[in-house]
Amino acid sequence: MKEIKSILAAYDRLNYDTQHAALATVVRVEGSSYRRTGARMLVVDDGTWVGGISGGCLEGDALKKARLAIARSKPSLVTYDTTEDDAHQIGVGLGCNGIIDVLLTPVLPDDPHSPISVLQEVVADRRQTNVLLTITKLEGELNGFEMGHIIRYDDRENLRGLGDRSFVERLEQEIQLVLNTRKSAAVSLVLDDGRELEVFAEFLPPELHVIIMGHQYDVFPLVKVIKEAGWRATIVANPQKIHREVAALVSAVVSPEDFSPTLIDDFSAVILMSHDYKTDKSNLPLVLDAPYIGLLGPRVRAERIFTELREDGILISQETGERIFAPVGLDIGAITPEEIALSMVAEIRSVFSQRKGGMLRERSSTIHER
Template sequence: MKEIKAIVEAYKQIDFQVKKAALATVVRVEGSSYRRTGARMLVTDAGEWIGGISGGCLEGDALKRARLAMAQQKATIVTYDTTDDDPYQIGVGLGCNGIIDVLLSPLDANNTENPVRVLEDIIEKRLPSILLTVTESQHPGLVLGQVFRYDNEDSFKAKFPDKSLALEVITAIDEVLSLTKSKSYSFELATGERVTIFVEVLVPATHLLVYGGNYDIYPMVKIAKEVGWKVSVVCNPLKVHKSLFELADAVIAKENGHQVAIDVFTVALLMAHDYETDFGNLRYFIDTPIPYIGMLGPKKRTDKMFTKLNEEGRFFSEQELQRIATPVGLDIGANTPEEIAISIVAEIRAFFAKRDGGRLRLRKKPIYE
């Protein structure tokens, strides 16, 4: 989501009276690739670009081809096959070993449904959003590069050009939402026409709630922001450095710390270094739907809290205990506040990706399944 936000902000700065722009989007990957489907790059005819569609091996060529698409004002698909041994093939020898389809879409600033304008409308939503992009079409009512946003079944049926195809697309959307994984689908109509649509699920940025005001929150906030998360800090605003107000998305007074909206993409990190404060926050969050609660400090400290809650008549199910990470973070030998922040961010990322956080060299499956 960080890259998309950067693209939207860059788009807003473009003077379309003197410049043209296009959006490059990875819509299909077969085999290995540095970036996956949904990776984007905004380019202008002046040679400026932001974002990326690979590890640097395809951007230059994509920029040239995007300029042609801008000149023709026509979307196009470019396929990069880095599995070929042909020395003249872009990307050969750089270790990609995959086939990558990139959609180059010229951007009409007057079109409220152009891809970047649609992205702008959904980046702040706190629920998964579905974006559909036509990547191949023999259907007269569907144009290559055309984008549809899925809000609900009724509104989608009303605006989608082919009513019979809409039902098949909705089935594909349901699958993507259940797996939280974007995918391209090819549909064959009764007339023999083929349509391929990239069905993309965009999940909200992780919202990190940091409860604490000591010096170790600053690297925590910086690293979380660097990976594109939304960060709110609950503390005594009068006792923190003024830089925190620029680093974090929100600085919230302790007395209002339990009034923050919680969703399935929200995590709480309890690092007040004060037993009673952390205990009170744990007691509160365990009875909310928040999926992850990170507790800084030794395990025996949290065990003491569990014992106290048991004495109060509050016992934990195994499912509830799985939500509590204590001590929080991956075991990387972290010592400094910066290293500890890295270990915590990595564990939270692994949690949402349903990974165990182990070493990739020991992974038996492909990195991207």
């Protein structure tokens, strides 16, 4: 989401009378690639760009092809194959060993189906999970939809312009699979008239939201790391105890008496770090529905809290206990507040990615699923 916001901010700064732009989007990856599907780069016809579609090896060539797409006012799909020993292929010798499809779409300010227009709607609805359908292959047009257009899926009504009831049902089945697995996918279907429609169905969750319950000095490095990661942060503490530099980095500061569990959703993490035993103990029952709960301090402290809550009649089920990480953070030997912040953020990322957080060299399979 951070990259999308940067792209939208750059687009808003453009002078539409003198500047034109295209959006490059990675819509398919086969094998290894530095960036995955959904990576984006805004290219301006003056040669500048924001975002990225690789580790730097493809941007230069994509810039040239994007400017060509702008000049033609027509989207194009470019395939980069770094698996073959071909001296004419961009990326050879870099060891990427992958095939990457990049969709280059000229952006028109008055086009409601343009990728920029749809991404602006997505960012406006900050806590909504989206499936974006980007048309990557279509000969001609279909009820106003063309290659390069994006459809933001809400329900079946969004899809009626693409085909009859049977076609929409097949497409919706693919969308539900994306929602259930939380994984983007390439979808290929045949239209009633025999034309092939290929769509990049992108699972786009809201930014991770970290709710920090505490106000001590170690909150500052934590919110800085969260900000750099492009996540959202909320602090639950007395606003008068929050330094203005900290307040400037977070989305909100909520007084403890105003805190509500409704702030928590499927993409929220909670860290209890008040450095006060009674406060953490009273806060824990309020956040037991969070997908991730981190508790600062030694294991014996957490076990004492669990025991006392059980004696008070508040039972923590096995399923809930698996979502509580105490002590919080990955075991990286963190000592300073900055290093501890890094370990906590890394653990949150690993949990939401359903990974163990170990060393990549000890991983038996590929870094990314293929």
